[in-house]
Amino acid sequence: MITFFSSLLILFFSNSNPSPKTDTLHIKVSNIASGQGIISMALYDKQETFCKEEGFVSAQNFTIDSSGEVVVQMDDIPYGTYAIAMYHDVNSNGKMDKNVIGIPKEPYAFSNKVRAKWSEPTFDETKFTFEASSTSHEVEIRYWSDQ
Secondary structure, eight states: HHHHHHHHHHHHHHHHHHOOOEEEEEEEEEEEEEEEEEEEEESSSSSTTTSSSSSSSSSEEEOOSEEEEEEEEEEEESSSSEEEEEEEEETTTSSBBBOSSSSSOEEEEEGOOOOOOOSSSOHHHOOEEBBBBBBEEEEEEEEGGGG
């Protein structure tokens, strides 16, 4: 009898909080000027951590072997609202190179093709909805001078 009730409780609680629906997010990165280096990309879900080195939902580095465009994917991402920040580490030194006054020397991009030149964009400017009907997103990577 106790086993029966224990089984019912386990069944009830295991179904009361279902796992969020996940899918693969496909990201088309266009305007890649150089066919070398690494693109570092991070996916964020709130303003407080947006563009920070920690606090991202998912991050990925991928090697570039041709210019033009590439489609990358992030697997098992829960449906929700996100923003993407990325940069093209052309010389593969593991960091975004900047000049003496802090201007990026390497190309970068944000979701919604937001162009940011003199200040970092906000999460609200770059956010998009990832859901079953919208599993792809496009970003256009650019040098600071092209913003």
